[in-house]
Amino acid sequence: MTSPEHLLAAYDAQLRTVAETASAESVRRLGPLHLARYEGGRGFVTYRDLDGADADQIAAWVRGAARHYRSDPRFVEVEWKTRGHDVAPGLGDALAAAGFVPEAPESIMLxxxxxxxxxxxxxxxxxxxxxxxxxxxxxxxxxxxxxxxxxxxxxxxxxxxxxxxxxxxxxxxxxxxxxxxxxxxxxxxxxxxxxxxxxxxxxxxxxxxxxxxxxxxxxxxxxxxxxxxxxxxxxxxxxxxxxxxxxxxxxxxxxxxxxxx
The missing domain is CATH 3.40.630.30 (Gcn5-related N-acetyltransferase (GNAT))
Structure with a gap:
């Protein structure tokens, strides 16, 4: 049976960024972030990792992403997808400060x-x-x-x-x-x-x-x-x-x- 460590590595390598946004109408980059736009005014933020950034840099990316979506009248809702195993200091606080609201966590299964x-x-x-x-x-x-x-x-x-x-x-x-x-x-x-x-x-x-x-x-x-x-x-x-x-x-x-x- 494939080990959990191998499965997590496969997830990070094969299922993040490009794989997640293949059906998007457009994708814009902001640092490591992929800012996607979908039909119906939906936005989606994802990334492979956050490049070892500190809390200040992460907060700056969050504010930049929020500005991007708020400046475009086509958007009605944006999802920022966080993962429990990511190294992301201060991310939750930065998202809350920018107006993002957490929903119920789910288990990533592979x-x-x-x-x-x-x-x-x-x-x-x-x-x-x-x-x-x-x-x-x-x-x-x-x-x-x-x-x-x-x-x-x-x-x-x-x-x-x-x-x-x-x-x-x-x-x-x-x-x-x-x-x-x-x-x-x-x-x-x-x-x-x-x-x-x-x-x-x-x-x-x-x-x-x-x-x-x-x-x-x-x-x-x-x-x-x-x-x-x-x-x-x-x-x-x-x-x-x-x-x-x-x-x-x-x-x-x-x-x-x-x-x-």
């Missing part, structure tokens, strides 16, 4: 795809990849119900745009009794050994039956078919145990800080 690929099918449940807009919309509406969000229109627009442009993104659903009861995406990372599994959601009455596990297994098998040997996810405490039982390892944490423009 592991071998083959460890997730063997889950059995669930009787009465069909797991399949979908491409058509009506099914993608139904999936997004279900995810809004699960997460208590209102992102379906934005999600459908982004997914359909990416698929139309040849993006290797895959959308998977689990259906039972004529409705979508669970869903998630598979996002192969170009030029890497990794595919990400994102957006996993299961309707409350259908939890605890192995459906999410079967959905994850289907995505892992699809990743292996694409030559991807590692699976990455950032999970809540609800889904983390499922992924750990399948062999993924918590290698760090991530806390998003959000600035509302």
């Amino acid at each position: 592991g071998e795809a083959r460890g997730l690929a063997g889950a059995p099918d669930v009787p009465g449940v069909t797991v399949r990849q979908v491409l058509d807009e009506p099914t993608i919309r139904a999936m997004a509406v279900m995810q809004d119900e699960v997460f208590g969000s209102h992102l379906a229109d934005r999600m459908v627009g982004e997914i359909t745009r990416r698929l139309a442009g040849g993006d290797p993104l895959q959308v998977w659903v689990a259906e039972a009794e004529g409705e979508i009861v669970s869903a998630g995406r598979l996002e192969p990372v170009d030029g890497s050994d990794v595919a990400g599994i994102w957006g996993g959601a299961t309707l409350a009455p259908w939890r605890g039956r192995g459906i999410y596990r079967a959905l994850t297994a289907a995505r892992a098998r699809a990743a292996l078919d694409l030559g991807k040997t590692l699976i990455h996810s950032e999970s809540t405490e609800r889904s983390r145990p499922i992924l750990e039982r399948a062999g993924l390892v918590c290698i760090s944490t991530t806390t998003p800080y959000v600035l509302t423009i």
Whole structure:
């Protein structure tokens, strides 16, 4: 089994900066920072590391990033993605001073795809990849119900745009009794050994039956078919145990800080 240290090194080398912003409409640099712009007025800040900068330099970069986004009327919200293993003195205080608000931390999970690929099918449940807009919309509406969000229109627009442009993104659903009861995406990372599994959601009455596990297994098998040997996810405490039982390892944490423009 791959060691946690090796997995963390693979994460830093293969899944930060360019890999994270491949679907952005534009990316601007500020020191080590990558300042991305996405459809719908969303901004995103990431970096490989902070070059050993001290608290004063980090605070200056935070202020510069905030000015960049606030000066452009296209932006409505910006996420600054922090990682628990980064050396970043004073970053949290600098983000708070600039108006960024921390959200709940999540676990960064990484592991071998083959460890997730063997889950059995669930009787009465069909797991399949979908491409058509009506099914993608139904999936997004279900995810809004699960997460208590209102992102379906934005999600459908982004997914359909990416698929139309040849993006290797895959959308998977689990259906039972004529409705979508669970869903998630598979996002192969170009030029890497990794595919990400994102957006996993299961309707409350259908939890605890192995459906999410079967959905994850289907995505892992699809990743292996694409030559991807590692699976990455950032999970809540609800889904983390499922992924750990399948062999993924918590290698760090991530806390998003959000600035509302």
